[in-house]
Amino acid sequence: MPHSWWRTGTVYQIYPRSFQDSDGDGVGDLEGVRRRLDYLVWLGVDAIWLSPFYPSPMHDFGYDVSDYCDVDPLFGSLARFDALVDEAHAKGLKIIIDFVPNHTSNAHPWFLASKSARSDPKRDWYLWRDPAPNGGPPNNWFGHFGGGAWNWDEQTQQYYLHSFLPEQPDLNWRNPQVSAAMHDVLRFWLRRGVDGFRVDVISHIVKDAAFRDNPANPSWTGEGPDIIRLAQTYSSDQPEVHDVIAEMRRVVDEFDDRLLIGEIYLPIERLIAYYGKELQGVHLPFNFQLLDARWNAAEIGRLIEKYEAALPQGAWPNWVLSNHDRPRIAARVGVAQARVAAMLLLTLRGTPTLYYGDEIGIGHVDIPADRVQDPWTKREPDLGVGRDPSRTPMQWDAGQFAGFSTREPWLPLTPDRETRNVATMRDDKSSILALTRKLLHYRRERAPLNKGEWRLLCSSDDILAYERVSGEERVFVALNFCSEPRSCALPTTAGATITISTHGDRCGEAVGTVLCLRRDEGVLLSSP
Ligand code: GLC
Ligand code: MG
Numbered sequence: 153m154p155h156s157w158w159r160t161g162t163v164y165q166i167y168p169r170s171f172q173d174s175d176g177d178g179v180g181d182l183e184g185v186r187r188r189l190d191y192l193v194w195l196g197v198d199a200i201w202l203s204p205f206y207p208s209p210m211h212d213f214g215y216d217v218s219d220y221c222d223v224d225p226l227f228g229s230l231a232r233f234d235a236l237v238d239e240a241h242a243k244g245l246k247i248i249i250d251f252v253p254n255h256t257s258n259a260h261p262w263f264l265a266s267k268s269a270r271s272d273p274k275r276d277w278y279l280w281r282d283p284a285p286n287g288g289p290p291n292n293w294f295g296h297f298g299g300g301a302w303n304w305d306e307q308t309q310q311y312y313l314h315s316f317l318p319e320q321p322d323l324n325w326r327n328p329q330v331s332a333a334m335h336d337v338l339r340f341w342l343r344r345g346v347d348g349f350r351v352d353v354i355s356h357i358v359k360d361a362a363f364r365d366n367p368a369n370p371s372w373t374g375e376g377p378d379i380i381r382l383a384q385t386y387s388s389d390q391p392e393v394h395d396v397i398a399e400m401r402r403v404v405d406e407f408d409d410r411l412l413i414g415e416i417y418l419p420i421e422r423l424i425a426y427y428g429k430e431l432q433g434v435h436l437p438f439n440f441q442l443l444d445a446r447w448n449a450a451e452i453g454r455l456i457e458k459y460e461a462a463l464p465q466g467a468w469p470n471w472v473l474s475n476h477d478r479p480r481i482a483a484r485v486g487v488a489q490a491r492v493a494a495m496l497l498l499t500l501r502g503t504p505t506l507y508y509g510d511e512i513g514i515g516h517v518d519i520p521a522d523r524v525q526d527p528w529t530k531r532e533p534d535l536g537v538g539r540d541p542s543r544t545p546m547q548w549d550a551g552q553f554a555g556f557s558t559r560e561p562w563l564p565l566t567p568d569r570e571t572r573n574v575a576t577m578r579d580d581k582s583s584i585l586a587l588t589r590k591l592l593h594y595r596r597e598r599a600p601l602n603k604g605e606w607r608l609l610c611s612s613d614d615i616l617a618y619e620r621v622s623g624e625e626r627v628f629v630a631l632n633f634c635s636e637p638r639s640c641a642l643p644t645t646a647g648a649t650i651t652i653s654t655h656g657d658r659c660g661e662a663v664g665t666v667l668c669l670r671r672d673e674g675v676l677l678s679s680p
Contacts, residue, residue, distance in 0.1 A: 158435060163200075164508065168227055170543050170544060171508055172546065179557075179561075182223065182227050186236045198596075199246035200248065201250070202250065204250045207222050212297075215352060216259075217260065218261075249348075250350050251338065253323065253400075254352060257320065266278045270308050278313075281310060293366055294382060348410050353388075353415055354397060354416060358390045363386070366383055369381055394426075401433060414433075417440055420462050423439065427467045431467060436470045436503060443478050447485045447489065452496070452616055460606060469501050473493055474542065478539075480510060482514060486515075488672035492673070494584065513572065514547070518564075548575060581656050587654055591676075598678075600626060606620055609628070615633070628642070628645050628676070645665065648662075648679050
């Protein structure tokens with residue numbers, strides 16, 4: 153099996169608003185990303201995934217696209233994008249962009265046409281329905297950001313479906329004109345040289361043809377955001393979605409060695425269907441199992457085994473620890489365990505996606521009420537669903553705005569930015585940044601890590617140990633998930649030496665059959 157770049161490599165997610173501002177408006181941009189490419193090369197990642205930079209009214213910060221084939225002036229221009237792609241490629245980095253097929257912005261010309269009259273040729277490009285017999289919305293579905301999923305249009309006297317904000321009307325993927333237009337969007341970017349797409353909410357793009365009511369969610373406790381009140385039986389993960397994805401895949405396969413990643417929040421059993429029949433679905437259905445896992449060695453060991461066992465023949469695994477929608481890993485498990493998490497992410501089998509800022513251990517950031525930006529937080533306050541704390545700017549140096557911008561950024565920096573920044577941490581051998589870099593480079597060099605098999609050695613409540621094997625070569629990993637010292641007996645590791653400790657020391661130390669781990673320590677061992 154040939155190992156393409158996206159199998160052996162590591163993906164690094166950039167939220168463009170928050171990576172580097174180049175024009176002093178407090179918001180990151182594409183030119184900013186271009187200026188930081190050398191850092192990414194130094195760090196040792198292989199591909200960048202850029203969250204949306206398309207023209208947008210920014211109700212959902214770019215996930216409400218009003219033109220799929222251009223760049224919002226806030227982020228730059230097509231020329232800036234081309235410069236970024238060219239320079240990234242020259243430095244050996246791949247570029248993956250976000251593709252948002254489920255919905256457009258309500259300012260997209262397609263929607264403006266669709267909403268202009270029932271007889272408009274684009275009427276059926278979106279999901280318009282008559283009211284229910286009682287005059288209310290056509291069914292009981294909720295939007296992901298609170299409230300019902302249907303919006304009434306006074307002028308044409310129908311409702312349209314929006315699975316997210318009312319400003320994000322859902323496209324009708326059962327209409328062949330829609331899929332043809334969207335396939336052309338893919339080709340537009342593929343011709344511009346992008347190496348792949350991360351496809352937004354791909355499991356939602358086809359809905360039940362009859363728009364049946366969703367049943368109640370049996371595990372709903374009466375609390376939390378609206379979206380969890382009902383099971384999404386008819387609003388997502390419909391059987392027909394796999395044909396739509398296979399068509400997308402055929403478009404991507406018209407070009408050489410390009411990648412499709414799907415954003416899919418589903419349990420393992422349903423997730424793996426997205427590899428598609430004969431692997432003709434997405435190359436990588438995002439594996440978000442670690443996002444919700446209890447931070448416990450036994451539980452995570454079971455989860456890895458379950459995922460590994462469920463993978464279809466030939467399917468390539470992948471792992472994610474954080475993203476722009478979910479709490480940062482250091483916010484969830486603390487800064488000490490964030491190092492253990494980094495070692496886990498970068499030593500599992502399959503493509504890791506590293507979220508910008510996790511390499512410097514950005515943790516929870518308090519967002520004062522008057523600085524809240526996230527539309528979900530604004531619509532459903534006080535539920536802890538806020539996504540702003542995970543989207544704060546990257547911290548580059550100890551300067552006033554952390555080297556991110558020359559003025560107050562759109563979201564706050566962390567209180568410890570004077571020490572938690574790239575310039576300060578890159579020379580500190582014991583920093584999480586140095587650890588992440590070491591792991592990335594080592595992973596790239598060693599076949600057991602970038603393509604070898606994964607085997608569980610032991611998992612107790614506190615320790616997870618596994619080996620990675622390629623031919624005669626072996627690498628062992630042992631992680632202590634608790635804040636007290638622990639030891640474990642690992643007969644196979646006798647004679648091995650420590651190559652990397654999450655604490656930054658112990659390199660070259662020989663170990664016997666009992667391995668001692670300090671609090672919050674993970675070690676990577678190589679066999680003689
Ligand atoms: C995805 C994105 C999220 C966005 C939503 C609607 O879940 O990751 O940020 O708000 O889709 O496009
Ligand atoms: Mg800017």
